Amino acid sequence: MESxxxxxxxxxxxxxxxxxxxxxxxxxxxxxxxGEMISKAHNMCEIKKSAVAHAEILAIEEASRKxxxxxxxxxxxxxxxxxxxxxxxxxxxxxxxxxxxxxxxPRAGACGSLINIPSYPMESHPTVEYGVMQNESLxxxxxxxxxxxxQK
Amino acid sequence: MESxxxxxxxxxxxxxxxxxxxxxxxxxxxxxxxGEMISKAHNMCEIKKSAVAHAEILAIEEASRKxxxxxxxxxxxxxxxxxxxxxxxxxxxxxxxxxxxxxxxPRAGACGSLINIPSYPMESHPTVEYGVMQNESLxxxxxxxxxxxxQK
Numbered sequence: 001m002e003s004x005x006x007x008x009x010x011x012x013x014x015x016x017x018x019x020x021x022x023x024x025x026x027x028x029x030x031x032x033x034x035g036e037m038i039s040k041a042h043n044m045c046e047i048k049k050s051a052v053a054h055a056e057i058l059a060i061e062e063a064s065r066k067x068x069x070x071x072x073x074x075x076x077x078x079x080x081x082x083x084x085x086x087x088x089x090x091x092x093x094x095x096x097x098x099x100x101x102x103x104x105x106p107r108a109g110a111c112g113s114l115i116n117i118p119s120y121p122m123e124s125h126p127t128v129e130y131g132v133m134q135n136e137s138l139x140x141x142x143x144x145x146x147x148x149x150x151q152k
Numbered sequence: 153m154e155s156x157x158x159x160x161x162x163x164x165x166x167x168x169x170x171x172x173x174x175x176x177x178x179x180x181x182x183x184x185x186x187g188e189m190i191s192k193a194h195n196m197c198e199i200k201k202s203a204v205a206h207a208e209i210l211a212i213e214e215a216s217r218k219x220x221x222x223x224x225x226x227x228x229x230x231x232x233x234x235x236x237x238x239x240x241x242x243x244x245x246x247x248x249x250x251x252x253x254x255x256x257x258p259r260a261g262a263c264g265s266l267i268n269i270p271s272y273p274m275e276s277h278p279t280v281e282y283g284v285m286q287n288e289s290l291x292x293x294x295x296x297x298x299x300x301x302x303q304k
Contacts, residue, residue, distance in 0.1 A: 050213060050222050087238075089241055
């Protein structure tokens with residue numbers, strides 16, 4: 001039986017697949033509040049020509065627009081890869097209550113892998129869970145980078 | 153005689169003043185390339201109802217739009233307060249070559265105060281300078297918070 005976390009992470013993985021189809025690194029994110037999806041987004045750095053256009057940032061911006069507030073204190077953010085420092089900082093700034101990510105990122109993950117930003121004394125501390133559907137996320141990333149190498 | 157750093161920081165301080173006039177925490181940022189200003193912005197979290205709308209993020213987004221690239225590798229970013237983890241991460245993601253900030257932020261500064269994100273092994277390492285016109289920046293912040301307390 002699929003857990004609630006898996007249900008939302010599946011939507012984030014669908015977003016990651018959309019990113020790959022557009023030539024973007026396949027990472028997707030979903031913001032959920034009270035059992036309802038508020039926003040979803042995927043990495044769009046190349047299309048938007050912006051280093052800020054990570055899935056988490058776009059999902060947070062969209063959720064804030066929809067809720068009419070920069071405070072997402074009753075929201076959970078699902079993302080298919082451990083957030084980088086920028087996105088971890090955004091999650092903290094937006095007071096996101098809970099973060100659930102699929103796969104760890106040893107290269108740039110800022111929630112325990114390279115750095116552990118939520119462990120510092122900051123204004124907000126999201127609870128963090130990880131490992132939900134990590135194999136599906138890693139398979140997507142590996143397939144994407146294998147294809148990129150072939151095209152070079 | 154005013155230094156080049158002071159000249160650009162003065163523009164960032166003008167942006168910070170504009171933020172204060174709009175009821176936003178007075179922080180301003182400017183992106184410069186080859187002696188030319190590419191973008192300037194100030195904190196707009198309340199107006200835009202977005203925790204992502206820090207001066208640095210808005211200035212990076214505008215610079216990327218103008219230059220047509222997410223890579224700002226020949227750019228310097230001036231900002232009136234030490235960047236938070238989100239903005240420090242964005243500066244690294246955007247490959248900004250140099251960061252100059254005015255005042256340190258012991259509460260949330262991620263370039264040496266609370267955390268030192270640029271010291272971790274990441275894909276890009278901006279050189280960091282600070283202290284340029286720090287008193288002017290701190291005066292603006294103190295006046296803003298004093299006014300806020302009076303209004304409560």
